[in-house]
Amino acid sequence: MTRSTINLHTFTRAFKELGETGQYGYPAFTVGGQQRMLKTAAEADDFLGNDRAPSDWEIYARIARAASEDIRHKNLERDGLMASEQRQADHLKTVLSDAVERAERLYHDFLEERARDVNAQGLDARNDDGRTWTATARDGVRPTHSEQRSNWVRRNDDRPATVVRGQRFVDQEIVADHANRTAQRDAAVVGMHGSFGQLVRSMSTTSGSAVVPTVWAGDVIDRARNMAAVLQAGAEIVPMDAKTVQIGRLTGDPTAAFRAEGSTITASDPTFDNVTLDAKTMSALVVGSLEWFQDAENVDEIVTNAVASAIALQLDLAALYGGITAGAGAINLATPPNPRGVLGTLNAVAPSSVLGGATNGTTQTAASFYNELIDLIYTPRNFNEEPNALIWSPKAEQQYAKAYDTTGQPLQAPAAFTELARHRTNQVPSYTQGTMTSRATDVFVGDWSQLLIGQRLDLTIQTLTERFAENGQVGIVAHWRGDVGLARPRAFAVFKALQGAV
Numbered sequence: 001m002t003r004s005t006i007n008l009h010t011f012t013r014a015f016k017e018l019g020e021t022g023q024y025g026y027p028a029f030t031v032g033g034q035q036r037m038l039k040t041a042a043e044a045d046d047f048l049g050n051d052r053a054p055s056d057w058e059i060y061a062r063i064a065r066a067a068s069e070d071i072r073h074k075n076l077e078r079d080g081l082m083a084s085e086q087r088q089a090d091h092l093k094t095v096l097s098d099a100v101e102r103a104e105r106l107y108h109d110f111l112e113e114r115a116r117d118v119n120a121q122g123l124d125a126r127n128d129d130g131r132t133w134t135a136t137a138r139d140g141v142r143p144t145h146s147e148q149r150s151n152w153v154r155r156n157d158d159r160p161a162t163v164v165r166g167q168r169f170v171d172q173e174i175v176a177d178h179a180n181r182t183a184q185r186d187a188a189v190v191g192m193h194g195s196f197g198q199l200v201r202s203m204s205t206t207s208g209s210a211v212v213p214t215v216w217a218g219d220v221i222d223r224a225r226n227m228a229a230v231l232q233a234g235a236e237i238v239p240m241d242a243k244t245v246q247i248g249r250l251t252g253d254p255t256a257a258f259r260a261e262g263s264t265i266t267a268s269d270p271t272f273d274n275v276t277l278d279a280k281t282m283s284a285l286v287v288g289s290l291e292w293f294q295d296a297e298n299v300d301e302i303v304t305n306a307v308a309s310a311i312a313l314q315l316d317l318a319a320l321y322g323g324i325t326a327g328a329g330a331i332n333l334a335t336p337p338n339p340r341g342v343l344g345t346l347n348a349v350a351p352s353s354v355l356g357g358a359t360n361g362t363t364q365t366a367a368s369f370y371n372e373l374i375d376l377i378y379t380p381r382n383f384n385e386e387p388n389a390l391i392w393s394p395k396a397e398q399q400y401a402k403a404y405d406t407t408g409q410p411l412q413a414p415a416a417f418t419e420l421a422r423h424r425t426n427q428v429p430s431y432t433q434g435t436m437t438s439r440a441t442d443v444f445v446g447d448w449s450q451l452l453i454g455q456r457l458d459l460t461i462q463t464l465t466e467r468f469a470e471n472g473q474v475g476i477v478a479h480w481r482g483d484v485g486l487a488r489p490r491a492f493a494v495f496k497a498l499q500g501a502v
Helices: 008-016 041-050 056-073 083-120 173-181 183-193 196-203 214-227 290-295 299-321 342-349 371-381 394-401
Strands: 028-031 034-037 132-137 152-154 208-212 236-240 244-252 271-278 280-289 354-356 389-392 421-424 431-433 436-446 451-456 459-464 473-486 492-499
Touching: 056 083, 056 183, 083 183, 173 183, 173 214, 173 236, 183 196, 183 214, 196 208, 196 214, 196 290, 196 299, 196 459, 208 214, 214 299, 214 459, 236 244, 236 473, 271 451, 271 473, 280 290, 280 299, 290 473, 299 342, 299 451, 299 473, 342 354, 342 436, 342 492, 354 371, 371 436, 371 492, 394 421, 394 436
Parallel strands: 132 244, 236 451, 354 492, 389 421
Antiparallel strands: 028 034, 132 152, 208 459, 244 271, 280 473, 389 436, 431 436, 436 492, 451 473, 459 473
16 A cells, blocks of 8 residues: 655645744654654655655644644643733644644545555445444455455455454454544544544543544554464454454365265255354553653653553453363453453363363373373364464473473474464463462464454543542553454364473
């Protein structure tokens, strides 16, 4: 996709429109978490040569933010302004109003351009009017990620149902349509605040809530995608433009058989049902001092990463252990309100895919150290599924890293194990199983593209000022809505209570 960017002449002229309104005559411009002053056209040229050229709507959004901050910092909204202050206030408000108007218009143009790019690729960009939609696998064929196609399509309109690997959340077709529909609402917020961190900062002095513009919410979601082990392993994000989404799945394959000449052909039809994703709410609380929210120059990066990390960690926990209330240490994730994750689903519908769980845990044997993992990996394969990755705890990884043969050399792992991608997360706990004290841990393996994570299109933030007021702190709550579902449970297997490192 080609992004329209403002040219150098227009870029420098836009900043000079502020005249003497900013420090040293130019507004502060945040790039990569550092405050910079664009004082000359030469510096502007240097900026464009070394960093990503901002889109035209971003330029005016940041001008609006700079003007708004100058009004607040210089206290130009108070009564009884001197004549010089009044002229300065009038000029700043004119700049602010003009910048917001331009940002709104240009942001709308940007979204329209993106929609045209989508259409140019031969995809249907029409809106979905239904409250519930259905998707299914593409003819049973799983394309490679390099093909940039979704593994799943919506059955009612044949549109891509998931975010493909390497694609930004906001660029997915369903999300892009949603962004088009909310462009006017989003542009007003983007134009006034300029960034997610500045929106949070402006809310830190008053209680309230706000729907985060799609372009910023997408950034938070993309960061969470990069942090969550299940998403790194290949789980699919399903944008949900309704509270309930049904994903069609194949539950029984057709069969073939040889027959005698003239004999009856026995019918054998595939069987189907649905994975239903029903949006549930997950909330993440980030607490910081009032002074930090007001003074930190890198508030954008820190707040965005903090919210994304909290979402990613809880998403890992729910996707792996949702529905588990006992047998995994302190984990207690009843369903509802939690979604039912991999282990909970296997316990319910495919218990033979849960291995281990011995009364006192399972300790590796020196002569056959990898046997438990080999049995685990071949459990999905015995059901004609092909696992692509393994998820375990750092303690389990450490246990196998410290395995040695009889000559004292590191033990060579079998090919069936090394050919899988491996992802670690501390959301897989170490716990006590009988006499195995604080060393029992679980190992998950599967074709993670069969794990579907529904993601509602809006992210909401809420400020809690009174609750932490006596400590001079502000709480920021991010509300994420979505669900977890397994398209093919037999594509997964779990080994329970395997010994990890001390």
